[in-house]
Amino acid sequence: MAESKEFLYPVKWLSKASAGDRVTSELRMRIISGMIESGAILSENKLAADFGVSRSPVREALKILASENIIRLERMGAVVIGLTEKSIQRFMTYVYSLKRLYLNV
Numbered sequence: 001m002a003e004s005k006e007f008l009y010p011v012k013w014l015s016k017a018s019a020g021d022r023v024t025s026e027l028r029m030r031i032i033s034g035m036i037e038s039g040a041i042l043s044e045n046k047l048a049a050d051f052g053v054s055r056s057p058v059r060e061a062l063k064i065l066a067s068e069n070i071i072r073l074e075r076m077g078a079v080v081i082g083l084t085e086k087s088i089q090r091f092m093t094y095v096y097s098l099k100r101l102y103l104n105v
Contacts, residue, residue, distance in 0.1 A: 019053045020060030027061055031070055038082035
């Protein structure tokens with residue numbers, strides 16, 4: 001996984017979100033953008049340190065991403081599966097909804 005302290009996801013959009021939601025959104029963006037490639041191993045401990053959170057929000061994020069079939073859960077982490085056309089479409093719908101909420105449209 002590429003080392004980066006800079007977030008891809010607009011931080012302002014997640015200012016009131018839980019730590020788990022912030023980690024979920026940022027990991028999703030990193031996978032979609034290719035910063036985290038298919039086959040990459042995600043360690044709970046490393047992600048917790050990278051995001052400055054405990055392992056609980058990381059586990060929450062990994063469970064959500066696994067339910068979206070973006071990653072496959074493994075002991076103490078996960079493996080990135082990658083994205084299908086359907087997952088990209090679902091993600092874009094999610095981003096559009098967040099954008100509308102943020103802009104109050």
